[in-house]
Amino acid sequence: MIEANDLTKRFGRCTAVDGLSFQVQPGRVTGFLGPNGAGKSTTMRMMLGLDRPTSGTVSIDGVPYQRLSDPLRTVGALLDARAVHPRRTALNHLRILARSNGIPARRVREVIELTGLSSVAHRQARTFSLGMSQRLGIAAALLGDPAILVLDEPVNGLDPEGVLWIRKLMRDLATQGRTVFVSSHLMSEVALSVDHLIIIGRGRLLADTSMTAFIDQQSDAGVQVRTPEPQRLHDVLAGAGITVTACADGSLQVAAEAERIGVLAAAHAVTVHEVRRNTASLEEAFMRLTADTVVYRAEQSRGTHR
Numbered sequence: 001m002i003e004a005n006d007l008t009k010r011f012g013r014c015t016a017v018d019g020l021s022f023q024v025q026p027g028r029v030t031g032f033l034g035p036n037g038a039g040k041s042t043t044m045r046m047m048l049g050l051d052r053p054t055s056g057t058v059s060i061d062g063v064p065y066q067r068l069s070d071p072l073r074t075v076g077a078l079l080d081a082r083a084v085h086p087r088r089t090a091l092n093h094l095r096i097l098a099r100s101n102g103i104p105a106r107r108v109r110e111v112i113e114l115t116g117l118s119s120v121a122h123r124q125a126r127t128f129s130l131g132m133s134q135r136l137g138i139a140a141a142l143l144g145d146p147a148i149l150v151l152d153e154p155v156n157g158l159d160p161e162g163v164l165w166i167r168k169l170m171r172d173l174a175t176q177g178r179t180v181f182v183s184s185h186l187m188s189e190v191a192l193s194v195d196h197l198i199i200i201g202r203g204r205l206l207a208d209t210s211m212t213a214f215i216d217q218q219s220d221a222g223v224q225v226r227t228p229e230p231q232r233l234h235d236v237l238a239g240a241g242i243t244v245t246a247c248a249d250g251s252l253q254v255a256a257e258a259e260r261i262g263v264l265a266a267a268h269a270v271t272v273h274e275v276r277r278n279t280a281s282l283e284e285a286f287m288r289l290t291a292d293t294v295v296y297r298a299e300q301s302r303g304t305h306r
């Protein structure tokens with residue numbers, strides 16, 4: 001488990017991380033989200049002992065990273081996929097890491113196969129595309145067969161096959177009971193691969209919740225109803241004291257539970273074609289939650305071109 005307690009990091013006058021407390025539990029994939037500059041990378045760097053907290057703590061299985069007796073076997077990390085010696089081959093990079101951490105050489109072959117790098121294992125890292133570098137970074141993270149994985153934007157640069165692969169990999173790792181902590185800006189991908197969400201904005205915790213509860217909270221309470229008899233249904237629902245709004249596409253927005261709408265429609269023999277709860281996408285829910293904390297925002301275009 002990873003645990004942050006009142007974790008704070010200041011760079012001069014900039015407070016990058018501001019009193020963050022959360023736990024990352026094993027057995028599930030936890031997504032770490034926030035707008036640009038929210039403090040995600042800084043938090044991950046502190047987890048891995050690469051930055052020192054100004055105050056507060058972050059621990060891995062109860063101890064700070066620096067005090068882990070066998071760090072690579074405890075926590076595997078992908079922070080910067082390009083942080084590999086450019087003239088070193090993938091195989092040598094992993095061999096050196098393995099040797100200096102007392103990991104058997106056969107494990108190098110295993111992670112190369114696991115990450116699909118066999119055909120390029122003898123190529124220098126400087127010739128790698130971003131996607132190949134990401135795979136090499138993931139291979140390094142898996143080298144010590146750690147129970148905890150910290151992955152900063154692992155999907156960056158991967159092709160669709162690679163995206164599917166990492167999704168399945170993270171799912172498998174969590175199913176094996178490991179702790180998987182992953183940051184990403186790709187909301188559609190996060191929605192498919194993550195069970196739990198920790199969302200920050202301007203260094204502060206905004207949400208620590210399951211994916212389903214988050215979408216539920218951020219969704220409108222209303223229900224959209226399609227009917228060939230909108231006026232009749234409107235009158236029936238309004239007569240029951242329910243607020244109904246007609247939409248441009250002919251459907252009705254109804255401020256009531258789907259069950260109640262169904263019962264009233266049936267009682268008055270009104271035909272209904274569809275009753276659908278207004279569920280937000282993760283992207284919409286994220287934008288709603290973080291709107292006030294966005295630091296870098298593109299200016300709205302004011303031109304007349306379309």
Ligand SMILES: Nc1ncnc2c1ncn2[C@@H]1O[C@H](COP(=O)(O)OP(=O)(O)OP(=O)(O)O)[C@@H](O)[C@H]1O
Pocket residue numbers: 011014015016034035036037038039040041042043
């Ligand atoms: N070494 C540093 N010196 C000064 N300021 C820093 C340093 N590292 C990060 N910051 C600042 O801390 C804040 C948080 O940055 P961080 O990189 O942690 O955000 P992030 O959520 O990872 O952003 P992104 O999504 O853009 O990668 C930003 O305002 C950034 O400019």
